[in-house]
Amino acid sequence: MMNDTSYIATLEKVRKVYHMGEIVISALHELDLSIKRGEFLAVVGPSGSGKTTLLNLLGGIDTPSSGRITIDGEDISGFSQKELTYFRREKIGFIFQFFNLIPTLTARENVDFAIELASRDKVPPSRSAIELLGVVGLEQRLNHFPAQLSGGEQQRVAVARALAMDPALILGDEPTGNLDFSTGKLVLKAMKDLNVAEGKTCIIVTHNTPLAQVADRILHLHDGRIAEEEIVERPIPPEEITW
Amino acid sequence: MRMLLLKTWRDIKARKGQFSALIILVALGITSFVAFVSGYYNLTASADQANSELKLADFTVHVVDAPRSAVDGLKNIPGVAAVQGRLVIDTGVDLDENTQLTGRVISVPAGTHPPVDDILIESGSYPAEDSPGIFVNKKFASDNGIGPGDRLGVWAGGVKYDIEISGTVTSPEYIYPIRAKGELPSPKEFAVIFMTEDAAGQMFGLPSSYNDFAVSVAPGADREAVIGEVESVLEPYRVEETVRQEDQPSNFALHEEIRQNQSFAYFMPLVILIISALSLFIALSRLVQSQRGEIGLAKALGYANWQILLHYLFFSLIIAAAGAIVGFALGQIFAIFITNLYTDLLGIPFLESQIHIEVILWSVLMSTVSCVAAGLLPAYASARLLPVKAMHADPTLVVSGGKIPLVEKLLRPILPKAFTFRIPLRNVFRAKRRSLYTIIGIAFALVLTISTWAMFDTFNELIDVHFVQTENWDVTAAFEVPFTAGMIEDVRGIEGVNNVQTALQLPARLEAGGRTHESNITAMEPDQSFHYLNISEGASTNEALAGAGLIMTPAIAKKLGAKVGDEITVSSPYVKEEKLTLMSLSDEAWGAPVYVSAAEGRKLSGSPGGIYNTLYLDVDPDQAQAIKKQLYSLPGAATIMIKTTLIDSIRSMFDLLYTFGAILLLFGFTMAFVVIYNTFTANILERSREIATMRTIGEDRLHLAAMVTLENMFLAIVGIPVGIVMGLWVANALYKSLSTEAYSLKVVIYGSSYAMIILSILVVLLISEIPPIWRIFKLDLAEATKVIE
Structure with missing residues (x-):
């Protein structure tokens, strides 16, 4: 399975334990998981089920207590902080619940910032900031600052920023969690379009089960374990989804 | 309330670094306050004790030559508590063959301590009747690495007397080792020598004379009236100078030092505390900003405004308390260090290092007031926040x-x-x-x-x-007696001397509008070049020194309340009430000089002919020491300085x-x-x-x-x-x-x-x-x- 290039990410017996003083919390229990290239995966589950921990491990902002994580052919489990920084810069596109744009930069500059990070490693940008913002339908809002954009627009800028480095994985932690219904659908559509049109692998974490129906596969986590894996035969287009 | 106290404690733990920093900030202010104020108190107490234990004179009167019996006349003056007659003579002193210094010989009664201007024997024992040795001031001895058993060459009437040092002493008149007010201190170069009055009298050819009287005034007596009486009794012996305790050179310098210390003691800690309070205000404001959500929650849960206010004031009070404790402890250590430094440097024999209750109280008060003042506004702002607003981000x-x-x-x-x-x-x-x-x-x-x-x-x-x-100038030479034109030529002839200029220095009392100032006046030729006059107001140097004019510093003019053009009454030991005009002010960085023309100087000295007592020399630097030695061998040479x-x-x-x-x-x-x-x-x-x-x-x-x-x-x-x-x-x-x-x-x-x-x-x-x-x-x-x- 490790060398199978059809998988963008694999987790083998991954455990994550947190120490809170004398209390030990097991967030993930020897989790095995494989994610195909071009897959749209939704991770759902109640609070404390380990879904965000899983996403953090996939994104390289946390390290496993044991087990092995391979992303795009690289075993990141033993990466140093510096290696993880370069890994995130080159391989991962993040979309946060609170958008997390840099407030002092315009929409275009927020995307350009990510492009500048990529270009430091001599990776030529696949697309310009204008093109990327065009992909999410914000070509008219290039020079607006985050505070001048609606929540949905901000999140779409975040999507464009996530695409700047042409990442292997796009990770969304509750990407619609801070948006209203219709705006949330717009953002979801932008991600789905990228998944379908460009074959980007997207993984979203959500507590909103109906929303997971846009995915190809739904992973139900419970108490740090995969409780259920659900293959969605016919994912619902985001514009048709209701919650 | 218990919960809020717990929250206060946990907030402090969560921000250990920042809280420690704020405590340090307050502690710095308190440390500086305690260190400098306690240092100032200690120094004042040490100096006061030295003056009191060693009976610093209320005033001294210097005359040309009086019989020893004049003391009896003075003792009978109402208001005089005690009098000590003595010889005070400036002369040259040879530390060794190649080192010539300025010395002042002061006589003390044999076998018994003087009742005024006493000396503290630091080593050796008080000179007895037949004591052949001399006592030198401790500071001079330690700076030159000499002590009992060593010998000094003391010049008197052109003859050098090689005398053994019997001990070292501290005198209240020379804690700050200078001869005249405003003079620059040079402890290593100035030997204050004490010897029995018989030995001094014989050495200087004044076996039954005194030229200086130290007087202590009885409690409650009018000092000025006593001075008037004493001066009139001593009138026949030509009063040269009366020096009041506050003008006594060492005492004046010491109190100036203490005054400066006081300025430091109050000014710098104040600056530090103001900065601490403002920094604390900024830090607490930001703490409140960062806790808006928690404030909103607490208020939503029912905590009253005063409880929230109190919670944030706790931060201030904890910082104030910790800052005061740390600051006081460190300040006390620094205070002892500063006091030791001072008493060592100045040679004050009595060290008074104490814990001052008022300093503790002030520390607590200052830290509390500054911290509470700094914390009050942010705390009040936090208490006023509506829960709904508090739970949103700070708009600023x-x-x-x-x-x-x-x-x-x-x-x-x-x-x-x-x-x-x-x-x-x-x-x-x-x-x-x-x-x-x-x-x-x-x-x-x-x-x-x-x-x-x-x-x-x-x-x-x-x-x-x-x-x-x-x-x-490179070398200056002051003489006890006026020198002749022939001597000037002799000095010009010394190898290495490039130029010689002359001046006359004499003590004088200046008066204007009821205000007085005791000072040395320098009389000089208008075209002199040894001293640059930086005229800031009034006539040029040449104009000012052309007639009956005076030049002084703005500080003295201010003390006298005089302006350029005002008339100043000048009295010298030889001339009473000469009227001179304040012609110019000269900005002098150092010293408090008063200048008149050479002609006016002659008038004030009561001598119409050419008369000088000070030389200013330009010399070859390599020969300065040799020239100094030769100058000391001249009759009447008192002070030679390189x-x-x-x-x-x-x-x-x-x-x-x-x-x-x-x-x-x-x-x-x-x-x-x-x-x-x-x-x-x-x-x-x-x-x-x-x-x-x-x-x-x-x-x-x-x-x-x-x-x-x-x-x-x-x-x-x-x-x-x-x-x-x-x-x-x-x-x-x-x-x-x-x-x-x-x-x-x-x-x-x-x-x-x-x-x-x-x-x-x-x-x-x-x-x-x-x-x-x-x-x-x-x-x-x-x-x-x-x-x-």
Whole structure:
């Protein structure tokens, strides 16, 4: 399975334990998981089920207590902080619940910032900031600052920023969690379009089960374990989804 | 309430670094206050005790020559408690074959301590009737590495007497070893020698005479009336000078030193405490800002406004208490250090190091008032917040709208394009209050540094201006008796002497509008070049010294309440009430000189012919010591000084001031670190989500550290000039209060010092960045990217 290039990410017996003083919390229990290239995966589950921990491990902002994580052919489990920084810069596109744009930069500059990070490693940008913002339908809002954009627009800028480095994985932690219904659908559509049109692998974490129906596969986590894996035969287009 | 106390405690634990920094900040203020105020109290007590134990005279009267029996007449004057007649004679002293010094021989009664102006025997025993030896002042002995058993050559009437030192003493008249008020101290060069009155009388050919009377006035008696009576009794013996206790040179200098110490003691801690309080205010304001959500929650849960107010005041009170305890302990250690330094340097024989209750009470009061005052406004603001508002982000920290800063728009073509540069630049303008706090923090840090550093340059400049620009001579020689024209020619003939100029110095009393000033007057030719007169007001030197004119410093004119053109009444031991006109004011960096023409000097000396008693020589520097030796062999030679030696001696006297400066500089840099650390840490904490996001999407630590540094540098570009201006203002106020009758201080900071200060502050700034940058490196990205801002 490790060398199978059809998988963008694999987790083998991954455990994550947190120490809170004398209390030990097991967030993930020897989790095995494989994610195909071009897959749209939704991770759902109640609070404390380990879904965000899983996403953090996939994104390289946390390290496993044991087990092995391979992303795009690289075993990141033993990466140093510096290696993880370069890994995130080159391989991962993040979309946060609170958008997390840099407030002092315009929409275009927020995307350009990510492009500048990529270009430091001599990776030529696949697309310009204008093109990327065009992909999410914000070509008219290039020079607006985050505070001048609606929540949905901000999140779409975040999507464009996530695409700047042409990442292997796009990770969304509750990407619609801070948006209203219709705006949330717009953002979801932008991600789905990228998944379908460009074959980007997207993984979203959500507590909103109906929303997971846009995915190809739904992973139900419970108490740090995969409780259920659900293959969605016919994912619902985001514009048709209701919650 | 218990819960809020618990929260207070947990908040403190969560911000250990920042709280410790605030405690240090308050402790610095209290330390400086306790150190300098206790030091001042101790020094005053030590000096008072020395004066009281050693019975410093209420006044002394110097005459030409009086019979010893004159003492009996004085004792009978009502209001006179005690009198000591003595011989006080300035002469040359040979430390060894090649080292000639200035000496003052003072007689003491054999076998019994004088009832006025006593001496404390530091080594040896009090001179007995047949005691052949001499006693020298302890400071002179220790500075020259001599003591009992060593010998000194004492010149009297052109003959050198080789005498053994029997012991060392401390005299209340020479704690500050100078001969005249305003004179520059030179403890290593000035030997105060005590010997029995019979030995002194025989040596100087005055076996049954006194020329000086030290008088102590009975409690409740009118000193001025007693002085009048004493002067009239001594009138037949020609009164040369009456010196009141407050004008006694050493006592005056000591009290000036104490007064300066008092200025330091109250001024600098005040500055430090004000900076501490303002920094505390900034820090607490930001703490409240960062806890808006918690405040909202507490209020929503039913906590009353006063409880919230009290909660945030607890922070202030805890900081105040801890700051006062730490500050008092450290301050007491520093106070003992400062007192020891002072009493050692000045040779005060009585050391009074005490814990002063009033200082403790003031410390507690000052720390409490400053902390509560600093915390009250933010605490009140927090209590007033409506729960619904409190739960939203602080509008002052949220970037509303969007604007590219004007500076970036204007300089776009030349500014670097990289975001590592642009983001910090924009951050400066995003939250103006935050930037303002940081700028104030940097400026505060500079205030103390600049005002302290100014001390080094100001005093260096004082020495430089006085000795390089004003005093244009290499060697000066003062004589007890006027010298003849033939002697001047002899001096000109000494090998290595390039030029000789003459002057007459005589004691005088100046009076204008009921105000008086005792001073030495220098009479000189208008075309002299040994002393540069920096005329700031009135006639030129030539005009002023052409007739019955006077030149004095603005400080003396102010003391006399006199303006240019006013009439001044001058009395000398030889002439009563000569009316002279104040023609000009001369800005003198050091000393309190009064100048008249040579012709006017002759009048005041009561001698119509050419008469001089002071020489100013230009000499070959290599021959200065040899020339000094030859000058001492001239009849009546009393004081010969080489300028370079004098400068060295003065610099060593400034060591104490430099030690103070070094302590304050240490305070300044510590304060700089604490203030900048606190503001930077708060800056980072308030933007943790943004920084975490940048790290998450791949920004590396080096670039993030560079961004933080650049942002701080941008703020420093504004904060540094502001701090320099404020620092100069504080320095001016401080040094104005330190100026004395003897020297006026004008704040000077050299260009190289500015460079050093700025460089040092930047280094402190970089060091103080390390903990907040480390915080960035340690950020939990998963958590921090979800923080609601």
